[in-house]
Amino acid sequence: MRFKRLVRILIATVVDLCYGYTIYIVQCLMETDLYKLLKTQKLSNDHVCYFLYQILRGLKYIHSANVLHRDLKPSNLLLNTTCDLKICDFGLARVTDPQTDHTGFLTEYVATRWYRAPEIMLNSKGYTKSIDVWSVGCILAEMLNNRPLFPGKHYLDQLNLILAVVGSPSNEDLQCIINDKARSYLISLPHKPKQPWSRLYPGADPRALDLLDKMLTFNPHNRIDIEQALAHPYLEQYYDPGDEPVCEEPFTLEMEFDDLPKERLKELIWEEAEAHHKRVMAEQARNAGAPNV
Template identity: 90%
Template sequence: MAAANTVQHSQQPQSAPTTAADIPQQKIVEEVHGQIFEVSPRYVNLSYIGEGAYGMVVSALDTITRERVAIKKISPFEHQTFCQRTLREIKILSRFKHENIINIQAIIRAPSIEQMKDIYIVQCLMETDLYKLLKTQRLSNDHICYFLYQILRGLKYIHSANVLHRDLKPSNLLLNTTCDLKICDFGLARVSDPEHDHTGFLTEYVATRWYRAPEIMLNSKGYTKSIDIWSVGCILAEMLNNRPLFPGKHYLDQLNLILAVVGSPSQEDLQCIINEKARAYLLSLQPKVKQQWSRLYPSADPRALDLLDKNVDI
């Protein structure tokens, strides 16, 4: 589980994907679910998949490869934050090449900055994600092992490039019908330089609350790749019984749920908390004893609980 270990040379970050300059400039205009898509004629038979704060995703047939792909339309230019996240994701994914990380096959954009309102990112098509899967069915131990193996394999590659994902959660783990898993959504990712102190540089508000490591919530002295490992532990727990491990309703509720399971932090841990209000709050609480994972998940494989214990720990 040494996330910082190097990966094989064949899986080192690669050159950038195809850009608009490599795609014929003529475009087809098609309305999908009330939105206009302007893409290369290479992509036909557009079909709506879903949408979110980032934009809309459709599936399409790539007439060259004869495979269906996903095309994500992003309209980020009205908000600086969306621009930054979009650029960050493109820069990272254009250099990553790994079986367990979503790829960028092409980027379709306007020929000039003045004309650029939307960006279209072409990626491989994945039928669902772990969040949707856990809403509909229980996973066998074999499925849990296989999904976890792929998550950690992809995360090892990410960490080998000194990148922190910072938003690992079930909905960011894409799946297809053959149980292949790919990590997606690098909009909150950051490069972590182990030679420098990141205290005050890395922001607190990262990761969906339920999967957020306590050192982020408590504004500890910097943080490391361990924040992603914590998220993986929360995901593993959710795969064991289809329920989130720490479904906090708000900041304090989230923190209390964590402490009720992992116990109160040690004096050494408290010294690492630079947020005085957070430290004072923890000191005001009655000491909490760490729970036994076997009590919380009585039917789980002991090896899974051993890994869970190593991942979800203050």
């Protein structure tokens, strides 16, 4: 995996190894994570902006591969001493095929509750890449004042905390909820007005709050997407579409590796290591034959 905003697996040269030997996976050293950092210090607006850009840039690559991360949270964002950020822990990630109905496929537990999009809890009509955008919005809010925005103690508490901030859903919002009980529950609640972000985060960059508002939109169909978020004025000092890679070969459902036996997983890692070195050797051969310019 060559994209530097994701945890990179370093594949050592394979020499005189055979099946049955121990296989080691080496990763880049990252000294801390965002969760630990937010426990110890207040971030400047420059740090918030830079970290957010790196998160979105990495997520653009992930989504271009037809993959949902589904568990974005501060502890899954690794940091080093030069403020490089990498996204890790793809244990709950799933392939999403735009041509396939995932309503039943994507119903199992996803995301730590505090960062979970409302459509997951309300059993909406499937879900999309917008669930990761919601999680990033929650992370942005946490970077602004070092406190989780929606620290729900249980399912209903989580939902009520969300509504207390973003306000009661509109009739249009309710249409995307297929669970009758969930829809009836929302309708039965007293009307809750939307809270001004400037009141929740006084002193924050207004552009950051505008982007936060677009990320934490209740209706996933109206929520900002990754490319729109990257192009937002808050991130203009970093935005560079030419330096925001996408995956050359999107994943497919056949490429998921859930519940594989350990030995089969080792075989797949071995095969990937061999394929990687064949690609490296082929690239080196091409470069060796290229004329000097």
